[in-house]
Amino acid sequence: MSDFAIKVAPPGYDIGTAADYQLTFTSEWPTLKILHTATFSITAGQVTTQVIYTHGLSYTPLVMVIADHSYAAGSAFPSSGQGIMVDPFLYINGTALKYYADGFTPTSAFSGRYFIFAQSVSDTVAATNFLTTAATAVSANNNFKVVVAKAGKDIDSTDPRDFTIHTDYKSPNVHMAGQATIPDDGGGTGTATITHSLGYSPIYLTMLKNTGSYEAGDYWLPFSSSTNGAVVSSNNSQLSIFDVAGNIYYYLIMKDPFSAL
Amino acid sequence: MSDYKVVVTLPGYDIKTADPRQCAIHSDYPAFKAPLTTSPRFFNIASYAFGSNPPIGNTHMVTIAHNLGYLPVNIAYYSTVNTVGGSSNFSIFPWSWSDAPYFTAYAYATTTNFYIDFQRLSDGGGPFDSYDLTGLAFNFKYYIFVDQAT
Numbered sequence: 001m002s003d004f005a006i007k008v009a010p011p012g013y014d015i016g017t018a019a020d021y022q023l024t025f026t027s028e029w030p031t032l033k034i035l036h037t038a039t040f041s042i043t044a045g046q047v048t049t050q051v052i053y054t055h056g057l058s059y060t061p062l063v064m065v066i067a068d069h070s071y072a073a074g075s076a077f078p079s080s081g082q083g084i085m086v087d088p089f090l091y092i093n094g095t096a097l098k099y100y101a102d103g104f105t106p107t108s109a110f111s112g113r114y115f116i117f118a119q120s121v122s123d124t125v126a127a128t129n130f131l132t133t134a135a136t137a138v139s140a141n142n143n144f145k146v147v148v149a150k151a152g153k154d155i156d157s158t159d160p161r162d163f164t165i166h167t168d169y170k171s172p173n174v175h176m177a178g179q180a181t182i183p184d185d186g187g188g189t190g191t192a193t194i195t196h197s198l199g200y201s202p203i204y205l206t207m208l209k210n211t212g213s214y215e216a217g218d219y220w221l222p223f224s225s226s227t228n229g230a231v232v233s234s235n236n237s238q239l240s241i242f243d244v245a246g247n248i249y250y251y252l253i254m255k256d257p258f259s260a261l
Numbered sequence: 262m263s264d265y266k267v268v269v270t271l272p273g274y275d276i277k278t279a280d281p282r283q284c285a286i287h288s289d290y291p292a293f294k295a296p297l298t299t300s301p302r303f304f305n306i307a308s309y310a311f312g313s314n315p316p317i318g319n320t321h322m323v324t325i326a327h328n329l330g331y332l333p334v335n336i337a338y339y340s341t342v343n344t345v346g347g348s349s350n351f352s353i354f355p356w357s358w359s360d361a362p363y364f365t366a367y368a369y370a371t372t373t374n375f376y377i378d379f380q381r382l383s384d385g386g387g388p389f390d391s392y393d394l395t396g397l398a399f400n401f402k403y404y405i406f407v408d409q410a411t
Contacts, residue, residue, distance in 0.1 A: 233350035
């Protein structure tokens with residue numbers, strides 16, 4: 001830990017004893033920051049590559065998609081794993097987010113929203129565990145909060161969407177990130193394990209680097225746990241990725257046990 | 262963009278030149294947010310077990326009334342407790358039984374509720390229509406953020 005740091009805990013929590021995951025934020029690790037977000041739509045019958053957004057960054061960023069799905073039309077399905085991931089694909093590279101049909105013709109239009117984060121698939125974030133034992137909240141003086149409003153929004157707004165960060169809300173904080181190559185455990189497949197040592201199964205996202213001949217080097221969006229035979233899962237100590245040997249994954253693991261603070 | 266910002270850099274980075282990746286927080290780049298104190302909770306751990314064989318159709322295994330009035334960003338993970346390739350590890354939705362595409366589970370949000378559903382499709386009178394899923398059980402971890410999806 002550096003000599004100078006900022007730590008912000010929710011109302012009622014002692015900043016000296018709050019566990020890492022209980023903090024609203026700290027200067028020791030990044031929150032998952034949204035660089036850009038917008039809606040997109042793919043028209044029925046779209047069979048060619050379609051650029052959804054040219055991001056203009058000097059790196060390939062992590063992206064997440066919330067999309068509609070025929071199971072419950074007009075709803076919001078997390079990640080692109082549910083219906084639009086397997087085929088056709090959404091890809092991102094150092095230039096753009098794009099739709100790639102791969103021979104699949106969508107019979108109906110589908111739409112969603114994408115989020116591009118300030119996380120490069122090439123950057124490594126080393127795991128940090130400072131305080132892992134949960135602190136107990138005391139009676140909070142709710143007059144004291146740390147609130148950062150979005151540009152042009154009123155700090156007194158009652159709409160939580162107007163804030164960048166807010167101590168009354170939990171935001172994902174990055175625990176670790178990097179890339180893993182699937183080993184050959186025999187038979188051309190294997191399991192890569194990433195030890196996070198959090199003591200709980202956390203939020204995580206993964207992207208698969210395309211090593212095929214088409215769109216080579218691009219990354220598939222965060223996808224379902226068992227796409228094309230691959231299995232991605234986590235437990236209290238590690239993230240496991242089973243897939244074809246040689247495949248490369250970007251992973252991002254957050255500090256969050258999902259339980260109450 | 263406003264003239265005033267709040268920027269906290271990670272250790273070792275100059276606040277005047279830091280890339281957003283090098284910042285802990287930055288007022289130009291918001292984070293997803295889930296309320297800490299709501300009932301029902303917007304982030305939680307849940308479970309569901311089939312006490313009897315589920316019929317063909319859809320079953321709500323988890324229903325959380327968020328009542329936001331818009332489609333929120335959400336994310337969810339599952340583990341299967343027993344049967345059909347059960348695992349204590351958590352994977353991101355959707356769930357499907359690789360040997361039987363007739364059994365699937367989805368997580369999603371409407372403008373009022375967050376759901377985790379089990380869907381049982383018919384295989385046209387084949388063996389999976391009569392397959393007994395009694396005892397199939399899931400654990401879930403989910404997050405509903407107040408940030409708007411669409």
